[in-house]
Amino acid sequence: MKKTNRNGPVSRAFFERRKRVMGRSIALGHCICNPKDPCPCDLFKQKNVCLCAGEREADAPDDVALTTLVENAGCASKIGQEDLKRALAGLPRTFDRRVLVSSDTCDDAGVYALTPRTALVQSVDVFTPVVDDAYAFGEIAAANSLSDIYAMGGRPLTALSIVAFPIERLSPRLMNRMLQGGVDKLREAGVALLGGHSIKDREIKFGFAVTGVVDPRRMTVNNRAKPGDVLVLTKPLGTGTLSFARQIGRAPADGLAAAELSMRALNKAAAALLPAFRVTTATDITGFGLAGHLGEIAAQSRVDIEVFGASLPVFPGVLELIRAGVVSGAVERNREYASSFVRRADLTVPEELETLLYDPQTSGGLLVAVRPSRAAAFLSALGRAGVPAAAIVGRVTRKSAKPRIVLRAAAPR
Numbered sequence: 001m002k003k004t005n006r007n008g009p010v011s012r013a014f015f016e017r018r019k020r021v022m023g024r025s026i027a028l029g030h031c032i033c034n035p036k037d038p039c040p041c042d043l044f045k046q047k048n049v050c051l052c053a054g055e056r057e058a059d060a061p062d063d064v065a066l067t068t069l070v071e072n073a074g075c076a077s078k079i080g081q082e083d084l085k086r087a088l089a090g091l092p093r094t095f096d097r098r099v100l101v102s103s104d105t106c107d108d109a110g111v112y113a114l115t116p117r118t119a120l121v122q123s124v125d126v127f128t129p130v131v132d133d134a135y136a137f138g139e140i141a142a143a144n145s146l147s148d149i150y151a152m153g154g155r156p157l158t159a160l161s162i163v164a165f166p167i168e169r170l171s172p173r174l175m176n177r178m179l180q181g182g183v184d185k186l187r188e189a190g191v192a193l194l195g196g197h198s199i200k201d202r203e204i205k206f207g208f209a210v211t212g213v214v215d216p217r218r219m220t221v222n223n224r225a226k227p228g229d230v231l232v233l234t235k236p237l238g239t240g241t242l243s244f245a246r247q248i249g250r251a252p253a254d255g256l257a258a259a260e261l262s263m264r265a266l267n268k269a270a271a272a273l274l275p276a277f278r279v280t281t282a283t284d285i286t287g288f289g290l291a292g293h294l295g296e297i298a299a300q301s302r303v304d305i306e307v308f309g310a311s312l313p314v315f316p317g318v319l320e321l322i323r324a325g326v327v328s329g330a331v332e333r334n335r336e337y338a339s340s341f342v343r344r345a346d347l348t349v350p351e352e353l354e355t356l357l358y359d360p361q362t363s364g365g366l367l368v369a370v371r372p373s374r375a376a377a378f379l380s381a382l383g384r385a386g387v388p389a390a391a392i393v394g395r396v397t398r399k400s401a402k403p404r405i406v407l408r409a410a411a412p413r
Contacts, residue, residue, distance in 0.1 A: 064170065066129035066137055070203050072330060073243035076360045077128040077205075078287035080333030100216055101152070106296045107222050108148040108283055111214060121214045123148035126162050126207030127287075130243050130362045131260050134174050138181025138206065140263045144286065144363040145208035146189055150271035151284040151366055152221070154214035159186055161196030164205035178206055189266055218275055220282035220368075223300035229281070230375040231305070231394040234270045234387050235262050235365025237290060237356055238318030244328035245321050252317035259315045262389070263363035269385040270366050277370055277378045285364035287330070291338040291357035291405060293367060294394075298341070298403035305403075306345075307394040309353040310410040318359075322352040334358035338405075345408045354407055365389070369396060 025031050025039035067073050079087070094102045100119055101111035109123035125145040129137045142159075149156040161182060165175050186193050191210070242259045245251035267284060274282060281301065283293050290307070298305050335358045344354055370378050375392060382390040392411070 064174065065132035066134060066204060067132050067243065067247055069166075070128040072328070073128060073130045073247060073362075076240050076243065076287065076328055076330035076362075078330075078360070080330075081288050081292055081337040082333070101219075101221060105221070105223055105300050107300075108151040109154070111152065111216065111219060113216055117215055117217070119214050119216045119219070121149055121152050121154035121212045121219070122210070124162070124207065124209040125286075126164075126205050127362065129204055129206075130239065130263065132246075134177040135181035136260060136264060138178040138183075139185040140181075140260075140363050141178075141206045142182040142185035142189075142208060143264060143266050145210050146186075146191065147267045147284040147286070147363060147366075149210050149212040149214075150267040151282050152214055153219045153271065153274055153279075153282070154212040156189060156191045156210050156212040158192050158194050159208040159210045160194055161198075162205075162207050162209065163196065163198040164201035164203065165198065166202055166204070167200055170204075178204075182206065182208065185264070185266070189268055220274055220279055221300075222281060222283050222297045224280040225297050225301035225303050225305075225369045225396050227303060227396050227398050228372055229369040229396040230372050230392055231294075231307075231396070232368045232370055232375065232378060232382075232390055233285070233290075233313065233365050233393045234267065234368070234382060234390045235265075235285075235361075236313035236315045236389050237285070237359060237361060237364070238315040239263060239362045239364065240289070240328060240330060240360035241318050241321050241326060241356075242315060243362070244330075245317075245326050248326070250321065250324075250326055252321075255315045255317035262315070262365075265363075267366050270368075270382060270387050270390070273378065273381050273385060274368065276381070277374045279368055279370055281369040283367050285361045285367055287360045287362070289331075289334045289338070289358045289360050290367070291342050292334055294357075294405050295338050295341055295403075297367075297369070298400075298405060301396075301403075302399060302401065303403055304397045304400040305394055305405045306397055307357065307405060307407045308392070308409075308411040309349055309407055311391055311393050312353070312356065313389045313391045313393075314356065319352050319356065322355050327355060328360075330360045331355060331358045334360060341403060342405045342407065345406050349407055349409045353409075357405075357407065367393075 031037040031039045098113045109121050112120045239259045242255050
């Protein structure tokens, strides 16, 4: 196979560099790029390519299906809530009067006051590919990262990209397309990309750290839900199940197409309506699933919540997949954490609806608590703003010292 490097065709210097690098690796008994491997490594034996010497495979793929390269797709790659809480236990709290929202309340982003009417709102989100196309994955990564700012009632301003990529084994053109998708989605949102950071990794990971501004008097947080509030979800559920089904060759084409379109869509239009309807509580539904994020609202607001199973918007084919046992390990991680405060109202509630509550979402919708007198008008406004899947999916029932979520088959008449 003809060799190539980043600087052009093979030369005498090329082979001298190989001799120098491989000689050192062989003397050490370890590859200097990956000490776990011997030298010569399997790639050299199979394709006569030494990555440590700066060589690259001339036929490095740039059209590979991204989800075939990862174990867990999208937000299913996140650490589960139960493990995360154990890992964070005992860490020092932030004591600064300018910090208005910190990790103490498990909200979507941190908020730092600059003036009485202006605060920074910041978040970071990184995950593995959830679709096969690099450009679409870039769009989804950006939309997902921006969503935390929208969920807080903020306006995103700037972003920094974070990329992990197997640059020695995949074409840089693939990474370029991924970045281009992210840049284009940021531009659509009116957000400036200031730079970023990249590292080598065996799995692709991509996301953004986003900074925005919010008026502290109008920010939407997860601890202000009140009895009587109606819960509105702006996007369908099921991206986690569909992504897993894609990886094992079981996903329906119509479900995949609908989910990809939804994940690429910004939550900007829905967020823009929150002030007009005097919303004070909102979150976005991502890796912890609807149950996990509802659980944080219930715990922080100290309320009980009912979810109406028949009203949940769901992508095509998702419930059928769950009934067939197409359920990922990420669902079980979410169930492990949330099942202690989630229960079905009675045996008429299908089991697959409870499983759906634990499904990890990628670039999911906003979950908004709105007063019942404004709910119908809010839904109408969402429809006019291009958010057609929005639906009333539950309600806050009462104050509670031990908050819980009750899944009902349908909304009470």
